[in-house]
Amino acid sequence: MSKNQNKLGNCFLGSTYAFLYLPILILIALSFNNARYSTTWHGFSWQWYSLLFQDTDLWISALHSLVLGVTAGCISTLLGTLAAIALFRFKFQGKSLLQGLIFVLIVIPDIVLGIALLMLFSKIQVPLGFFSLLLAHITFCLPFVIVTIFGRMTHIDKNIFEAAKDLGASEFIIFFKVTIPMLLPAIIAGLLLSFTLSFDDVMISYFVSGPSFEILPLKIFAMAKLGIKPELNALCTIIFLITIVTTFSAQLFLRKNKHA
Amino acid sequence: MLKYFICLLFLFSTLVYADDNVLNLYTWSGDIPDSVIRAFEKETHIKVNYSTYDSNETLYAKLLAIKNPGYDIVQPSSYYLTRMRDQGMLLPIDKTKIPNLKYLTQTALHPSYDPERKYSVPCLWGVTGIFVNKAFYDPSTIHSWKDLWQKKYNNQVLLIDDVREVFSISLITLGLSPNTSQPTEIMQAYQHLLLLRPNIKLFATDAVASIVTDDDATIGMGWNGDIFKAHQGNSNIVFIYPQDGFVAWADDLAIPKGAKHLNNAYKFLNFIERPDINAKIIAEEGYPTGNLAARAYLPKAMQSSNILFPSDAVMKHAIWQGDISDKAISLYGHYWELLKLAA
Amino acid sequence: MKHNNYFKVFTLTSIWAWLSIFVLLSFCMTLIASLLTPNEQTIFSLPFTLSNYTQLFNLIYVKIFLKSLYLALLCTSICLLLGYPFAYFLTKTNEKYREFLLILLIIPFWTSSLIRTYAIIAIIKTKGVLNTLLISLGIIHHPLQLLFTNTAVIIGLVYNLLPFMILPLYANLEKHDQSLIEAAKDLGATKFTIFKRITLPLSMPGIISGAILVILPSMTLFYIPDLLGGAKSLLLGNLIEYQFLTAHNWSQGSATSMLLTLLMGLLLIVYWHSMKKTNTKEFS
Numbered sequence: 087m088s089k090n091q092n093k094l095g096n097c098f099l100g101s102t103y104a105f106l107y108l109p110i111l112i113l114i115a116l117s118f119n120n121a122r123y124s125t126t127w128h129g130f131s132w133q134w135y136s137l138l139f140q141d142t143d144l145w146i147s148a149l150h151s152l153v154l155g156v157t158a159g160c161i162s163t164l165l166g167t168l169a170a171i172a173l174f175r176f177k178f179q180g181k182s183l184l185q186g187l188i189f190v191l192i193v194i195p196d197i198v199l200g201i202a203l204l205m206l207f208s209k210i211q212v213p214l215g216f217f218s219l220l221l222a223h224i225t226f227c228l229p230f231v232i233v234t235i236f237g238r239m240t241h242i243d244k245n246i247f248e249a250a251k252d253l254g255a256s257e258f259i260i261f262f263k264v265t266i267p268m269l270l271p272a273i274i275a276g277l278l279l280s281f282t283l284s285f286d287d288v289m290i291s292y293f294v295s296g297p298s299f300e301i302l303p304l305k306i307f308a309m310a311k312l313g314i315k316p317e318l319n320a321l322c323t324i325i326f327l328i329t330i331v332t333t334f335s336a337q338l339f340l341r342k343n344k345h346a
Numbered sequence: 347m348l349k350y351f352i353c354l355l356f357l358f359s360t361l362v363y364a365d366d367n368v369l370n371l372y373t374w375s376g377d378i379p380d381s382v383i384r385a386f387e388k389e390t391h392i393k394v395n396y397s398t399y400d401s402n403e404t405l406y407a408k409l410l411a412i413k414n415p416g417y418d419i420v421q422p423s424s425y426y427l428t429r430m431r432d433q434g435m436l437l438p439i440d441k442t443k444i445p446n447l448k449y450l451t452q453t454a455l456h457p458s459y460d461p462e463r464k465y466s467v468p469c470l471w472g473v474t475g476i477f478v479n480k481a482f483y484d485p486s487t488i489h490s491w492k493d494l495w496q497k498k499y500n501n502q503v504l505l506i507d508d509v510r511e512v513f514s515i516s517l518i519t520l521g522l523s524p525n526t527s528q529p530t531e532i533m534q535a536y537q538h539l540l541l542l543r544p545n546i547k548l549f550a551t552d553a554v555a556s557i558v559t560d561d562d563a564t565i566g567m568g569w570n571g572d573i574f575k576a577h578q579g580n581s582n583i584v585f586i587y588p589q590d591g592f593v594a595w596a597d598d599l600a601i602p603k604g605a606k607h608l609n610n611a612y613k614f615l616n617f618i619e620r621p622d623i624n625a626k627i628i629a630e631e632g633y634p635t636g637n638l639a640a641r642a643y644l645p646k647a648m649q650s651s652n653i654l655f656p657s658d659a660v661m662k663h664a665i666w667q668g669d670i671s672d673k674a675i676s677l678y679g680h681y682w683e684l685l686k687l688a689a
Numbered sequence: 690m691k692h693n694n695y696f697k698v699f700t701l702t703s704i705w706a707w708l709s710i711f712v713l714l715s716f717c718m719t720l721i722a723s724l725l726t727p728n729e730q731t732i733f734s735l736p737f738t739l740s741n742y743t744q745l746f747n748l749i750y751v752k753i754f755l756k757s758l759y760l761a762l763l764c765t766s767i768c769l770l771l772g773y774p775f776a777y778f779l780t781k782t783n784e785k786y787r788e789f790l791l792i793l794l795i796i797p798f799w800t801s802s803l804i805r806t807y808a809i810i811a812i813i814k815t816k817g818v819l820n821t822l823l824i825s826l827g828i829i830h831h832p833l834q835l836l837f838t839n840t841a842v843i844i845g846l847v848y849n850l851l852p853f854m855i856l857p858l859y860a861n862l863e864k865h866d867q868s869l870i871e872a873a874k875d876l877g878a879t880k881f882t883i884f885k886r887i888t889l890p891l892s893m894p895g896i897i898s899g900a901i902l903v904i905l906p907s908m909t910l911f912y913i914p915d916l917l918g919g920a921k922s923l924l925l926g927n928l929i930e931y932q933f934l935t936a937h938n939w940s941q942g943s944a945t946s947m948l949l950t951l952l953m954g955l956l957l958i959v960y961w962h963s964m965k966k967t968n969t970k971e972f973s
Binding site for chain 3: 091092095096098099102103105106107108109110125126165168169171172176180184187188189190191192194195196198199201202203205206209221224225230233234237256257258260261271272275278279282285286302303307310313314318319322325326329330333337
């Protein structure tokens with residue numbers, strides 16, 4: 087790899103990251119803007135932060151979303167990994183039906199899945215609230231996990247599993263000692279992806295949420311009706327800073343551990 | 347990893363099972379300010395679970411599909427109120443439990459859609475009119491809806507992203523009723539709207555106040571609450587009540603069948619009709635209410651705002667939005683699709 | 690041997706159970722709903738009818754579909770043009786930082802997409818950051834009218850969907866066998882030939898996964914065309930949303946979604962067939 091190409095690559099990466107982060111910088115700036123509706127600059131103000139710290143409902147819904155995202159992310163990653171393994175390794179009856187179902191899940195528009203699940207929950211009497219949201223989120227995250235993990239599997243040599251079997255490993259051992267380590271990057275990617283999707287989903291949650299469990303995206307969706315309240319920008323700024331600090335420190339921590 | 351996971355599970359099991367002294371409130375976004383809810387919680391120690399929706403249809407769908415998932419108070423618009431009442435989705439209101447109703451005007455207590463207020467408690471109402479940015483156009487040249495059709499407003503006009511609202515301006519211009527279900531009239535309205543098409547810059551219901559404040563749209567139709575907020579941020583914004591008539595609507599509160607916390611619901615209904623609390627709703631949301639005593643609690647500038655409180659003379663031109671049949675709705679929808687595709 | 694079966698049984702049961710309850714059952718309910726007669730009181734009722742489908746074979750809906758498809762294809766191609774080099778260069782960075790760079794890619798998406806969409810509006814609006822910057826630099830004299838145009842919609846869609854293209858592409862490019870490329874180099878192949886004959890065919894599965902993940906949401910995400918495009922044209926997502934929520938014609942909405950699902954399916958099947966001819970293995 088020539089130096090020039092390296093430079094070009096770094097430039098390209100840099101400008102794409104800039105594209106992705108520019109709106110974030112703008113929303114951080116707007117969280118200090120001294121205006122309720124205008125999004126042009128009207129002077130510096132802390133007022134939205136002091137308002138935010140009084141607004142317990144917003145914090146509770148953020149916490150709800152975090153809990154929901156982590157739970158849905160973990161369960162859908164687990165289930166998705168199993169599904170990808172089943173599709174990749176096993177021969178069984180109805181395999182194409184299973185693939186068809188996953189395919190349906192991918193192509194079905196969010197709003198339709200939301201309404202279909204609402205109909206389903208009313209038929210099987212799942213109360214609308216945390217559990218209905220959890221079930222729905224796991225379901226719509228599932229195909230993303232499966233696609234991510236399956237994409238990595240296609241390059242794995244199937245003989246590895248045979249070899250492990252010949253050496254006397256049980257399927258559970260193969261799962262934990264062979265499959266998981268080989269797929270780890272894809273599993274982590276699937277986990278991050280499903281958390282991200284769950285943390286940001288409006289359309290499906292809109293239908294399957296109930297009065298007792300308010301989540302952040304819905305709260306934002308409702309509040310945005312009137313134009314984004316700078317208070318929301320303030321909340322997003324804080325969440326953003328927390329993620330940045332956590333990511334950086336985790337990175338530093340991991341690197342130190344590696345050196346030790 | 348597993349340990350953390352179990353900890354998390356414990357954490358939200360405490361979150362999911364809240365105590366029983368609660369009120370499940372499901373209203374339009376931007377109709378009841380957080381400060382009112384917080385004041386209610388503080389005074390009564392009732393925990394309010396507050397969620398919002400942004401179309402009557404969503405409310406209707408949720409109540410219909412699940413047979414009330416637990417809401418104690420809902421807020422259908424006037425024309426949905428009649429629909430839900432007729433389908434037996436609402437409980438009758440016991441007015442003796444809401445003594446603060448005495449602060450309301452007679453007009454608010456006897457609306458055409460629920461003359462004796464058997465199923466609803468007034469919350470707020472609004473009108474749809476024309477807004478103009480003085481820095482760009484002379485407001486004195488604009489009097490009625492038909493002025494929006496002028497050629498000079500090419501690619502400038504903001505319309506509310508709502509079928510009924512948009513068709514009503516066309517129907518009014520043609521001298522027809524905005525509550526019509528007549529297929530020929532609806533088609534006429536559509537053809538007239540096609541002529542408006544080149545002038546349309548955007549359709550919007552979200553963040554209208556921001557769009558108008560920052561000059562991203564300088565003329566168009568808007569709800570008085572949105573324009574009131576925009577006017578506060580940009581004094582160039584003027585609100586005009588069209589002389590040929592305009593639509594008015596109300597978002598009232600009601601108790602759906604299956605509500606479990608009736609006592610708390612009545613406490614809340616009475617609470618929001620208390621003048622000092624009602625004034626908070628007006629001041630923060632920018633819409634008028636039928637509560638006369640509340641106006642004394644507003645700043646002077648607001649009391650005299652003609653955007654917020656249209657005079658009786660102006661309100662003579664108001665036409666209340668009414669329910670129409672599902673058949674008519676789908677016809678409106680068909681022409682709405684055509685209108686949006688006619689680029 | 691018996692012991693080995695437990696794992697298979699466990700895996701298959703769990704995934705089957707989940708998918709049949711939450712996908713098969715709800716899909717069947719949508720299918721049934723699409724065949725019922727719309728009704729004012731109970732949303733839909735018997736008798737069964739095909740009219741919800743026949744109504745869809747109307748010039749309006751064909752127009753809406755083609756328009757949505759055009760926008761989605763445009764968005765997918767831009768995502769690919771941006772995402773491919775991005776994923777490629779990412780694999781060339783120092784391994785020490787790569788994980789970190791990947792996480793950096795996802796972090797913006799932990800901020801609500803709605804809020805970021807409003808931030809994009811703040812950038813491109815008439816009195817926005819971009820116009821202010823360009824005018825103060827003297828590049829333009831009149832503000833650009835970007836907001837409420839198709840360009841704004843494309844910017845918004847690409848912004849929101851780019852990672853869905855990059856992640857599968859990166860996952861694929863990362864495990865390409867470098868020795869193949871070395872061998873080709875030794876045999877005197879130019880960079881272009883290497884890319885065309887080795888890298889590109891090998892990365893086809895990644896491209897397809899990415900394209901699937903981008904094209905579908907870009908057809909049905911409705912709030913981005915609404916907010917950035919000024920809701921001036923109707924896309925499939927808007928249509929379905931409209932049929933369900935405003936017209937509360939759930940049967941018609943279900944029928945539209947069924948047809949969309951079917952068309953998407955056909956599109957992918959055609960694609961896979963052409964892929965199989967070029968002899969590439971693929972997510973099946």
